[in-house]
Amino acid sequence: MNEKKIIELKGVSKTFDDEIILDNIDLKVYEKEFMTLLGPSGCGKTTTLRIIAGFVTPDNGEVLFDDVKINDVPPHKRHVNTVFQKYALFPHLNVYENIAFALRLKQKKEKLSEEEIYERVEEMLTMVNLRGFEKKDVNLLSGGQQQRVAIARALINKPRVLLLDEPLGALDLKLRKDMQNELKNIQRRTGITFIYVTHDQEEALSMSDTVVVMANGKIQQIGSPTDIYNEPENAFVADFIGExxxxxxxxxxxxxxxxxxxxxxxxxxxxxxxxxxxxxxxxxxxxxxxxxxxxxxxxxxxxxxxxxxxxxxxxxxxxxxxxxxxxxxxxxxxxxxxxxxxxxxxxxxxxxxxxxxxxxxxxxxxxxxxxxxxxxx
Amino acid sequence: MNKKSLIQKAAASPHIVWSVLFIIAPLIFVMYYAFTDKDGNFTFSNFTELFQASYLEIFMRSVCFAFLATVLCLIIAYPIAYFIAKAKPKTQKILIMLVMLPMWMNFLIRTYSWMALLEDTGIINTFLGIFGIGPIHMINTAGAVILGMVYNYLPYMIIPIHSVLSKVDNRLLEAAADLGSNPFTVITKVVFPLSVPGIISGITMVFVPSISTFYISQKLGGGNFDLIGDTIERQFQTAYNYNLGASMSFVLMLIIIVSMTIMNKYADDDGGVII
CATH class of the missing domain: 2.40.50.140 (Nucleic acid-binding proteins)
Structure with missing residues (x-):
């Protein structure tokens, strides 16, 4: 794993309606790392992800990207892309246009030709095994296919960091296992840093380089999957990971x-x-x-x-x-x-x-x- | 199974009776009068009579006014609907009620109120007079007629657009921002295309009553801007020429059907641009 730091959270806190969601979080994410935020519902893992994406502004603390504070940088100006829970594909666009969305936005500014866009979309479709689906209506795709479109759409912009919010939660067990392998392969091939949110400990252990166990708005332990399993720091981690x-x-x-x-x-x-x-x-x-x-x-x-x-x-x-x-x-x-x-x-x-x-x-x-x-x- | 379908038929019967009595029967009457002369003989003369310059002008004016009113309604209603849809659910309810509130009052009274507002010695001019402005001539102008249409039919544009906008999944907006859309392109690339169905029904609900309206043009236009609706009304109420009135109604229906078909076609072809 490359030791170059890409994202850092320093003392980040967030409160919603008097409820403390995140309590003084410190986190460092390194380049090419597959990091998983793991915890039960309401532990603050999704909020952490949304803070990195820019949809939530922390009450306290700093969010650093390449050592530059980005607390006030809006989502569309951040070098991160997100694979949303339940995918959030654009229902008015077909598969091709969904994936090309990010490129269309900068088509004029960067003078991208239709051929260039076509090539990049095809490259993405090949990566997620969806060639031939270009003209399909996204509303008619299966869950697994929608998932692939969402991944391709988020990766076409070549983000420095890909955020994944429980991306496999809606898939059945068999498909989930296949997608786990595929995501891991994509991450290795592209070398993009993945920050992955899940409540599934098995998923976290089998995919990640680093697991961050969260509970009650706090980080309980950060470590490799084997460390987390063999050397849990407290009763929560020991209980949440495995039996x-x-x-x-x-x-x-x-x-x-x-x-x-x-x-x-x-x-x-x-x-x-x-x-x-x-x-x-x-x-x-x-x-x-x-x-x-x-x-x-x-x-x-x-x-x-x-x-x-x-x-x-x-x-x-x-x-x-x-x-x-x-x-x-x-x-x-x-x-x-x-x-x-x-x-x-x-x-x-x-x-x-x-x-x-x-x-x-x-x-x-x-x-x-x-x-x-x-x-x- | 058979028994159940009988019950279903019985349950549908009030609707069938209603449709026959109040939709199909009147349509048959219109057709009958449109294609017969005063003695009840079959004829096309009612339609050939419409090709006079004066009637054509009225038809043209009606289409233009209705078109303008619809476009204005859309331009005014869209931001309002968007603003309401962005509000908290509780606030949304109140705002929507405020939009509908004027509709609780009688249409005639509301139009009379506009007369009182717009007249040369009306409320607006009196107010402006305090500052030494005016009087500005507003009543009995084409603008006043279109204003009356926009005012009366605006809620019919706001409500369908609002109802579509309030259902747009916030995650889609986040996804668009995440992929690089600034707040403006989020609206043009995602919100607007997704609201097309609401816009279509809004346009339908404004254009149809606007093109067939009467009374607004009589009261706010001072009789200078006859529309199809006024002309039809006159055939029935004063000229007692049911046959000519029916043929005008028939043509009006055709205009509406054709324009709606064209618009729906545009919407189907590419969910995007209508105007």
Missing amino acids: SNIIDGVMLDDFKVRFSGHEFECLDKGFGKNEPVDVVVRPEDVDVVPVDKGMLCGVVDSVTFKGVHYEIIVTINKFKWMIQSTDYVAPSQKIGIYVEPDAIHIMKKSEFSGMFGDYSSFSDELEHLSDVTEEEE
Whole structure:
């Protein structure tokens, strides 16, 4: 990744109707980076994107583009283009004219010939696999095709930065996967910086160079997908990204943590003696062992077959753990669990501590809630 | 299924009765009178009579006045409709009510009011007189007649345009700005083309009553600017020449149908430019 900074937000805040949407956001976006703003509805990710696009003016703070403050630069003068949620294609124009829109605007000023416009539009259509659709009515296209037109329309101006606001939200799962790959390819080929907004953690992890996890108008963590997954900074990040058991613990010493009435070795240090902490253990990192070999033991509440693995809910010291295992265990069976030191991740206590408890209330309904497709605002 | 369609037929019957009684039957009467003489014999003479210079002049004037009134209405109404559509939903309701408010009053009373305003010794000239201006001759001019038309039919232009503009998705405007449109080209490239359907219905709703109006020209034009509507009215009310009146009505209908067809064709060909 190129280390040249292209966009920077410094202390950006925004309030709508007395509600704090963004609270002192600092963010740096580098050239050729694929950055994802990830968070639940209402976390401020879309507002952040709209501030960069110029549709929202921040109350406080600075928006810098190439180190120049652009707070007051209107959208049409910024070197960014947007792929809108639900595409916002112009219904009175056909596919060709939708894509050519940006060029038509500067056709006179830059003396673009029809041939040049034709070539650029065709180039875009080839890139998004829509050749032959030039004369089609955009209202009659499928969701995936509209999506492609929207991407082509936003890229024809060769923007320095492309902003994508939940672009795949309206597509079905299969199509979404295909488009994820395609977007990633387009980004690599064009070398354009992408800032991508989504609430889908899987999408964020699989596409991004950098993930920015947001909640309550604040950035919770910035990092690579592996960092975000393996080293979550607080309970919110740990809970939002993937499945996790978040347990109250006490850091006894460096590399030593106590939780669930047992002392564990871990790889974390630098905490105070006997400092209360949040302990994260990912369900796939827990091994099921016979009771006598277990570090902890408990009774199996339920077992659900998920295809690749079984999802086992087990009660240990009144805390319900989720374990993912390829081996079947029977409900009501007593089992032991074993956790490797590198599977334990320690986090400082935060405002989110205790909000994401165990899996006692876990159900399909809640799982569904965690990937809501509702829009922000 | 059969039973249901019977109920459906029954439900539609008031509309059918209405259409037959008040639309189809009168049209048949018009046709009958237009193509017969006083004794009820078939003839084209009612139409050949219309080719006199005086009638042709009236037809020409009617078309010109209606055209001017429509264009003026469009020019005035579009910014108003745009402004209203940009307001908050609550404000929009109030503003639209204000646009319609004059229509709650009787058409005759409103036209009389304009007479009182425009007369040489009327309210406007009295007011201007205080500053030593005028009197400006306004009543009984072509301008006064067109003013009367614009005033009376303006709401019919504002409302359809507003209703289309208020439905334009704000995201489209953002998309246009995002792609490099300045506030002016956002309007010319996106807002205006999308509002064409509203403009078309507005033009229809203003042009049709303008071309067939009577009374406005009599009261505000002082009888100097006879329009088709006035002439038709006179055939029925004073000259008792139903046959000639019917033939004029028939021609008027043709003019309206032809002009509307041409306009709709323009709109279909390229959603963009009408004028």
